[in-house]
Amino acid sequence: MNIKSFDQLNSLELDTLREIGSIGTGNAATALGQLLEREVRITLPEVRIMGYNEAIDWIGGPEAVTAGVLVGMGGQMSGVMLSVQQLEFVNLVLDAMLGVQISDYGELDEMHQSTLIEVGNILISTFINALSGLSGIAVNLTVPAFAVDMQGAILAVPMAMYGGTSDYLMTIGGNFVCGGKQVPCHLLLSPDVRSLNFLLAKLGVAE
Numbered sequence: 001m002n003i004k005s006f007d008q009l010n011s012l013e014l015d016t017l018r019e020i021g022s023i024g025t026g027n028a029a030t031a032l033g034q035l036l037e038r039e040v041r042i043t044l045p046e047v048r049i050m051g052y053n054e055a056i057d058w059i060g061g062p063e064a065v066t067a068g069v070l071v072g073m074g075g076q077m078s079g080v081m082l083s084v085q086q087l088e089f090v091n092l093v094l095d096a097m098l099g100v101q102i103s104d105y106g107e108l109d110e111m112h113q114s115t116l117i118e119v120g121n122i123l124i125s126t127f128i129n130a131l132s133g134l135s136g137i138a139v140n141l142t143v144p145a146f147a148v149d150m151q152g153a154i155l156a157v158p159m160a161m162y163g164g165t166s167d168y169l170m171t172i173g174g175n176f177v178c179g180g181k182q183v184p185c186h187l188l189l190s191p192d193v194r195s196l197n198f199l200l201a202k203l204g205v206a207e
Contacts (some may be wrong), residue, residue: 002197003193003196003197003200004053006168006169006170006193006196007049007168008051010051012205013018013200013205014049015120015163016200016205017047017049017170018047020043020130020131020134020135021047021170021172021189022044022045022047023130023134024044024119024126024128024130024131024172024175024187025042025127025172025185025187026042026125027126027127027129027130028122028126028127028185028187029041029042029128029176029185031120031122031123031126032122032123032176033178035097035118035119035122036092036093036096036097036178037096038096038178038179040176040177040178041176041177042051042174042175042176042177042185043174043175043177043182044174045172045173045174045185046171046172046173046174047170047171047172048170048171049127049168049169049170049171050168050169050171051168052168052169053153055155055169055171056152056155057145058171058173059084059086059151059173059186060086061073061151062150062151062152063150063151063152063153064150065148065149065150065151065152066084066085066086066087066148066149066151066154067084067085067086067090067105067106067108067116067119067146067147067148068082068083068084068085068120068146068147068149068151068154069082069083069085069116069117069119069123069124069145069146070082070083070120070144070145070146070147070154070157071120071121071124071125071141071142071144071145072141072142073128073139073141073142073191073195074139074141074142075135075137075138075139075140076138076139076141076195076198076200077137077195077199078141078158078191078192078194078195079189079190079191079192079195080190081127081128081187081188081189081190082125082154082155082157082187082188082190083120083123083124083186083187084151084154084186084188085116085119085120086184086186087102087105088183088184089176089183089184089185090102090105090116092176092178092181092183093115093116093119094112094115094116097115097119098111098112098113099113105148108148113146115122116146116184117144117146120144120146121141121144123187124141124144124187125141127172127187127189131199132136134203135199135202135203136202137179137198137199137202150192155188164187169188169189169190170188170189170190170191171186171187171188171189172186172187172188172189173186173187199204
């Protein structure tokens with residue numbers, strides 16, 4: 001039976017998606033460590049299915065300013081994936097790769113943004129590669145887009161694209177641990193409902 005929205009997922013399907021989230025973020029942490037040339041691990045990630053408003057509150061509220069890298073998915077799975085880059089994460093990356101830190105997003109120049117896009121794209125690509133490897137689904141990714149805005153505005157993009165078929169998305173959150181410091185990590189995955197059903201069928205857990 002095909003589901004019509006995320007809130008119809010049963011416990012087995014949810015557990016399977018959580019396992020994918022855990023594996024994907026673990027691989028993303030390894031990729032980040034290789035890029036930064038530092039040991040990076042991630043705390044046990046929290047993987048949940050949330051409504052858009054709940055997800056916005058979960059990452060700090062609609063008016064909190066943040067950076068985001070957004071990638072569209074195509075091929076056998078359609079949707080979008082977003083890497084939310086809060087200031088602590090931004091400074092971890094900029095310090096490791098460029099030897100600089102910022103106190104405000106307004107200080108980001110073109111080189112800073114290019115670096116953050118590269119890192120966000122690697123995190124998302126690594127996560128999607130893990131999902132593809134586990135499910136056997138071929139996923140094509142678009143060129144990443146970068147934005148600094150209030151979180152409510154950044155999340156409005158996947159909501160506008162897929163809110164007509166689902167008001168829910170998969171949220172993956174934890175902390176990257178690097179040099180004894182914990183830095184928040186948030187990834188938001190929003191496949192359309194057709195793709196979600198296809199994924200669950202390929203994973204062998206669809207009813």
